Amino acid sequence: MSNSIPQALQSVQEVQLETDILVIGGGNAGCFAAIEAKKINPDLKVTIMEKANIDRSGCLAGGMDAINTYIPEGKTPEDLVRWSRSQAGGILREDLALEISKNLNEPIEEWERWGLPIKKNEDGSYKFRGQWDIAIQGSEMKPILAEKTREMGVEIINRVVATGYLYDGEKVVGAMGFGVRDGKFYVVKAKATIMAAGGAGGIYKPYTNDGNDCHHQIWYCPFDVGSGYALGIRKGAEMTTFEMRWSAVRTKDFNGPIDTISVCYKTPMINAKGEKILAERYKEFGGDKAPRYIRASAPMEEILAGRGPIYVDTRQMTPAQIKELKTDYLNERPSFVLFLAANGQDISKEPIEVYGSDPYIVGGHTASGYWVDTDWQTTVPGLFACGDVAGGVPNKFVGGCCAEGMLSARGAIKYIAGIDSIDADLSAQIETEKARVFAPLFSDSDGVLPHWMEEKMQRIMDEYAGGVHQFYRLNEERLDNALRHIRMMREQVKYLYAKDLHELMLAHEVIDRLDVAEVLIHHLKFRRETRWPGWQTRMDYPEIDPTLDCFVNSRVNPETGEVEVFTRPYEQILPGDRMKPTL
Amino acid sequence: MPPKVLLNKCDGCKAEHEPLCEQVCPGNLMTLGSEGKAICRDLRDCWDCMSCTKVCPQGAIETRMPYQIGYHPAKLIPMMGTNRITWTCVDINGKVERFIVKNRNEEEDED
Numbered sequence: 291m292s293n294s295i296p297q298a299l300q301s302v303q304e305v306q307l308e309t310d311i312l313v314i315g316g317g318n319a320g321c322f323a324a325i326e327a328k329k330i331n332p333d334l335k336v337t338i339m340e341k342a343n344i345d346r347s348g349c350l351a352g353g354m355d356a357i358n359t360y361i362p363e364g365k366t367p368e369d370l371v372r373w374s375r376s377q378a379g380g381i382l383r384e385d386l387a388l389e390i391s392k393n394l395n396e397p398i399e400e401w402e403r404w405g406l407p408i409k410k411n412e413d414g415s416y417k418f419r420g421q422w423d424i425a426i427q428g429s430e431m432k433p434i435l436a437e438k439t440r441e442m443g444v445e446i447i448n449r450v451v452a453t454g455y456l457y458d459g460e461k462v463v464g465a466m467g468f469g470v471r472d473g474k475f476y477v478v479k480a481k482a483t484i485m486a487a488g489g490a491g492g493i494y495k496p497y498t499n500d501g502n503d504c505h506h507q508i509w510y511c512p513f514d515v516g517s518g519y520a521l522g523i524r525k526g527a528e529m530t531t532f533e534m535r536w537s538a539v540r541t542k543d544f545n546g547p548i549d550t551i552s553v554c555y556k557t558p559m560i561n562a563k564g565e566k567i568l569a570e571r572y573k574e575f576g577g578d579k580a581p582r583y584i585r586a587s588a589p590m591e592e593i594l595a596g597r598g599p600i601y602v603d604t605r606q607m608t609p610a611q612i613k614e615l616k617t618d619y620l621n622e623r624p625s626f627v628l629f630l631a632a633n634g635q636d637i638s639k640e641p642i643e644v645y646g647s648d649p650y651i652v653g654g655h656t657a658s659g660y661w662v663d664t665d666w667q668t669t670v671p672g673l674f675a676c677g678d679v680a681g682g683v684p685n686k687f688v689g690g691c692c693a694e695g696m697l698s699a700r701g702a703i704k705y706i707a708g709i710d711s712i713d714a715d716l717s718a719q720i721e722t723e724k725a726r727v728f729a730p731l732f733s734d735s736d737g738v739l740p741h742w743m744e745e746k747m748q749r750i751m752d753e754y755a756g757g758v759h760q761f762y763r764l765n766e767e768r769l770d771n772a773l774r775h776i777r778m779m780r781e782q783v784k785y786l787y788a789k790d791l792h793e794l795m796l797a798h799e800v801i802d803r804l805d806v807a808e809v810l811i812h813h814l815k816f817r818r819e820t821r822w823p824g825w826q827t828r829m830d831y832p833e834i835d836p837t838l839d840c841f842v843n844s845r846v847n848p849e850t851g852e853v854e855v856f857t858r859p860y861e862q863i864l865p866g867d868r869m870k871p872t873l
Numbered sequence: 874m875p876p877k878v879l880l881n882k883c884d885g886c887k888a889e890h891e892p893l894c895e896q897v898c899p900g901n902l903m904t905l906g907s908e909g910k911a912i913c914r915d916l917r918d919c920w921d922c923m924s925c926t927k928v929c930p931q932g933a934i935e936t937r938m939p940y941q942i943g944y945h946p947a948k949l950i951p952m953m954g955t956n957r958i959t960w961t962c963v964d965i966n967g968k969v970e971r972f973i974v975k976n977r978n979e980e981e982d983e984d
Contacts, residue, residue, distance in 0.1 A: 342898070342899040342900070342901065343897055343898075345896075345897050345924075346899050346922065346924040347899050348899070351920065351922040351924055352920070352921070352922035352923060352924070402978065405977045405978050406977075406978070407976065407977065407978050427974060427975050429958065429974065429976045430976040434977065449901070470901055471891075498942065499917075504917065504939040504941060504942060505917040505918060506900075506917065506918050506919060506920050507921075507939070507942065508920075511899070511920065512900070512918070512920050513899050513900050513920070543942040544942065613972070616962075616970070616972065617972050617974055620958070620960050620972055620974055621976075623921070624921075624923050624936075624949065624951070624960070625921035625923060625936055625938065625949065627949055627960070627962055627972075628936060628937075628938055628943070628947055628948075628949035628962065629938055629942065629943055630964075631947040631948070631962050631963065631964035631965065631968075631970075632938040632942075632943025632944055632945075632947035632964070632965060633944060633965075634944065634964050634965045634966050792901055792904075792914060795901060
């Protein structure tokens with residue numbers, strides 16, 4: 291690879307491509323978007339620009355053991371949206387959520403036909419493990435999806451890191467990026483662009499990396515670094531609800547999923563005194579069915595009250611259930627089984643300890659992301675968004691992200707109907723972006739290593755912007771401190787030094803995360819209330835403020851470069867109490 | 874310290890333009906070292922997704938728990954078969970567990 295490292299900006303080779311629809315990020319949502327576009331019109335050229343390799347990129351790299359939202363017979367899309375609305379504390383885009391719910395089952399049934407095993411009851415129906423979740427054996431679901439994507443004739447450019455959009459006036463007309471293996475600069479012109487690059491992990495310091503070799507022992511995919519948001523932020527796209535952060539109860543130290551245990555096997559969460567926390571202390575919020583943020587904050591509150599450690603009590607499980615539970619983990623996060631083995635833990639005798647995760651910005655779980663219309667077009671013409679990067683709809687999970695991929699492709703196809711070709715002169719912006727992208731390779735080696743800045747950012751965010759070490763707690767003055775440091779680091783990215791192309795990728799990962807972090811802090815400052823304790827705990831404003839029953843959105847003013855924060859009204863389509871899961 | 878390359882087994886996937894682990898790693902972490910064997914360039918950045926371990930045709934990669942969060946030695950070895958994976962797990966006390974997991978529908982399953 292060393293031969294591919296450009297020695298000077300002038301020697302960087304350029305690759306120019308043109309396509310009808312460019313999809314950035316070939317994870318779950320991106321692959322479904324590309325497949326849908328080819329299905330609607332096989333003559334279209336559809337291209338995926340992927341930072342890794344679509345065979346194992348994105349959140350599904352290790353697999354998945356369930357599809358968390360599938361509409362069972364006898365239930366309606368409206369039922370799902372009502373449930374989701376109440377789980378998210380009453381804030382979601384009902385228009386988008388309804389459209390996704392109506393299209394939810396189709397992609398999963400297709401995936402099954404392509405080879406994904408879904409667990410069945412004896413009568414052949416899907417095996418539900420909770421109200422909306424079906425159990426799957428998804429360890430190879432991503433390679434299965436990747437095979438289908440290739441078979442559909444989608445052009446795939448693996449190992450190209452997207453860094454910026456191409457612009458023709460106000461419109462997005464493709465994207466630029468660099469090859470992390472070949473060191474080339476890629477310019478891909480497109481009639482429409484679909485952003486599907488995932489959410490943001492690694493903004494905050496995880497407790498699992500305190501001075502050891504497991505920096506990426508986090509729940510969310512650590513290679514999804516918020517670049518999808520950052521590209522839009524830099525070009526003034528409107529973002530929504532970043533302050534609704536996603537943190538969750540996870541297995542302690544490993545930071546692994548917990549729904550597998552608590553939903554599927556109905557194991558209660560208990561404190562050190564053996565009390566069933568949710569049933570006994572959170573009855574008024576719905577007990578075990580309390581909103582997700584309550585379930586996230588409950589164990590941490592118990593620990594603060596001196597009743598930790600907290601466990602998920604597996605001691606009532608039968609040997610057959612334990613075997614099945616471990617098999618589920620092998621399908622999703624296989625190394626959790628190794629973790630248990632490495633601790634010699636017999637979970638029939640010793641319950642599994644849990645703890646809060648570090649916070650993530652992830653639109654598949656909460657409502658953070660691009661503000662889109664009902665064609666999934668962002669506020670920037672020609673730019674569409676789907677999956678974890680698209681905002682407004684919490685609790686999409688894997689199935690909702692597939693459906694959103696399909697819907698965004700339909701929107702993009704509608705948009706390109708009147709476009710013949712891209713004729714604008716893009717040369718100036720290409721030169722500017724190329725110089726920005728490769729700068730860390732040619733800067734002073736006595737500068738700042740990407741890891742240093744990443745670790746500093748994560749520590750600052752953890753300490754001042756409500757990380758897990760601070761039990762997610764926030765106040766205005768700490769947020770101001772965080773903002774001051776993040777702005778300082780954004781000034782200092784000019785000192786980043788990368789010795790090779792891998793470090794160049796790391797440098798851009800921290801640059802993108804800093805852009806996301808700054809917007810996040812502005813959102814956290816704006817919401818002077820506590821709407822989602824655990825996700826957003828303002829110690830200086832502990833109550834709900836009824837005037838903030840709306841969306842908090844932001845946009846970077848292109849003139850000043852400042853983040854401007856404003857509100858958008860809540861539009862209720864489905865009648866009823868938004869905090870209740872049913873009518 | 875996640876992927877441990879067993880140097881006596883790794884042949885660097887000589888016939889491939891890149892070793893298979895390098896081709897699939899979502900973090901761009903696996904690469905070919907100067908000895909012609911795969912190496913993980915930064916153990917700290919691995920997510921333990923086990924893609925490299927599953928794809929290795931020589932069984933030359935073991936996923937390890939970082940010692941900071943698990944004791945030594947424990948093993949979890951996947952054997953990739955047709956439409957299934959056979960996992961062998963050995964805990965720190967030497968207890969062996971085996972799991973056979975279907976991972977793809979067979980042709981006849983599909984209708």
